Amino acid sequence: MTAVQNRTELAEHWPAPAEPQMVGVDPFFEAPSGFEDAPEGTVLRYRDVSIGFLGRVKQKVRATQLLYRTVNMHGVPEVTVTTVISPLRGAKPGAPLVSYQCAIDSLHPKTFPSYVLQHGVKTEDASFPQIEYLFIAAAVAKGWTVSVPDHGGQTGRWGIPREPGYMVLDGLRAALSHEPLGLAADTRLGVWGYSGGGLATSWAAEIAPSYAPELNLIAGAVGAPVSDPGNVFVYLNNTLFTGLPTLVIAALAREYPTLREVLAEHVDDKGRKVFYEDALEWSPERAIRKMAHKDFGYYCPDLTFEEVARLPKLLEIFDDIRPGQSAPTVPMLVVQSTKDQISPVTDAEAHVARYADGGTHVEYRTDQWSDHFSMHFLSAPMLLGWLADRLDGKPVADAGHTHKRTIMASPRQVGRTLRLVGTLTRVGLARRI
Structure with a gap:
């Protein structure tokens, strides 16, 4: 028996929810007693859900949520959920399974894909995963099955190292073992994500050889990965996007005692309130608004911000959360704008170099006419098309760097x-994709 076949489901079939509810409110998300004894990737509960573009336009797709057993960065058992989406009439026979990692970039469950992708959701803030459904739909339109995991776990640990990879890979294990989805154990698998989702995708590709060697992972496609989160913390300070590293620090503070020591020693009460209370409630959009052009140094009474950022305790954490610590064994495509205002191109170059030095086949594409946000949309057709070629068994192009004024x-x-525009039109009109 294969590892997937040996992962016996303990799953309870739950009814479809009457209305969307988030983690912490909906009992579906609660870990059942004894789940720790199940193998990683075991499905514990499942239910059908309805998908809505922007929460309003009901989609003609099949969607199942799987609560499954996984682990956190420390290897401690946890549960999280993936929303598995496929064509209304089912995936094509032998079609691949792709895990799409959304740019959740938040600690609050109101931003998690398991909540915001459901039809009927009403959110007060803009949500990246709701927009990213357009790219998920493009993959489903190919006849694929798509797993969309809550890769930050149930507390949204955004920026934590390795853990997103465990949750992505265990989500794939869960989908493969869930018999109603009809997926074979040797189904061809791909991973795809952009920005914060690209970071999670990078971790999944890196740890797959050691954590989930039985999975038939074929390739990984990432756009603008946050290739050095510690550097981004410094790079975005006192800019329009100061709120994004604020959320990362808030997440890291819950996992690294040494960071809590730094906050206790060098950050005042106002700053600790931001990291320990306010940031826990913010979506990325709200964090950007609340922290725009704020200097972290304002909260550091005894040292300058630059001095705090160079403290050995922080540098150790920054080293730990930097991807590229091991090299994927599958081909990778990395797409980056040279004018990215969130994740510097120099970080991406170093990330790619770490992979290449480790023996990974990396195709690295850059352009200069986009920025972080426009590249998300412009690169989606390339990332999806490249991933489709790899899943179809087509040969890879030469590894290395290709630069153009625009990837278009x-x-x-x-x-x-x-x-892709054709698919997006069908999504907006609520037609079958």
Whole structure:
């Protein structure tokens, strides 16, 4: 028996929810007694849900939520959920399974895919995963099954190292073992994500050889990964986007005692309130608004911000959370704007170099006419098309760096983009994709 077949389900079938409820409110998300004894990736509960674009436009797709057993960064058993989406009439026979990692970038469950992708959700803040459903739909339109995990766990540990990879890979294990999905144990698998989702995707690709060697992972496609979260903390200070590293520090403070020591010694009461209370309630959009152009140094009465950022205790954490500590054994595509205002291109270059030095086949594409946000949309057709080629068994191109003024500057990319626009139109009109 394969490892997947040996992962016997303990699953309870729950009814579809009457209305969307988030982690902490909906009992579906609670860990059942004794779950720790199950193998990683075991499905514990499942239910059908309805998907809604922006919460309002009900989608004609099949969607199942799986509560499954996984582990956190310390190896301690936990549960999280993946929302598995496939064509209304089922995936094509032999079609691949792809895990799409959303840019959750928040600690609050109101931003988790398991909540915001459901039809009927009403959110007060903009939600990245709701927009990213457009890219998920493009993959489903190919006849694929797509796993969309809550890769930050139930407390949204955004920026934590390795743990997102465990949760992504265990989500794939859960989907493969869930018999109603009809997926074979040797189904071809891909991982895909952008920005914070690209970081989670990087961790999944890195740890797959050691953590889930039985999975038939074929390739990974990432856009603008946060290639050095510690450097981003410094890079974004006192900018429009100061709120994003604020959320990362809030998450890290719950996992690293040494960071809590730094906050206790060098940050005042106002700053600790931001990290320990306020940030826990913010979506990325709200964090950006609340912290725009604020200097972390304002909260540091005894040292400058630059001095705090160079403290050995912080540098040790920054080293630990930096991806590229091991090299994926599958081909990778990394796409990055040279004018990215969130994740510097120099960090991405170093990330790619770490992978290449470890023997990974990396195709690295950059352009100069986009920024972090526009590249998300412009790169989606390329990332999806490249991933489709790998899952179809087509040969890879030469590894290395290719730079263009815009990644749209090719007939093939234009064609891919037009096909994506067609899918997006069907999503907006609530038509079957």
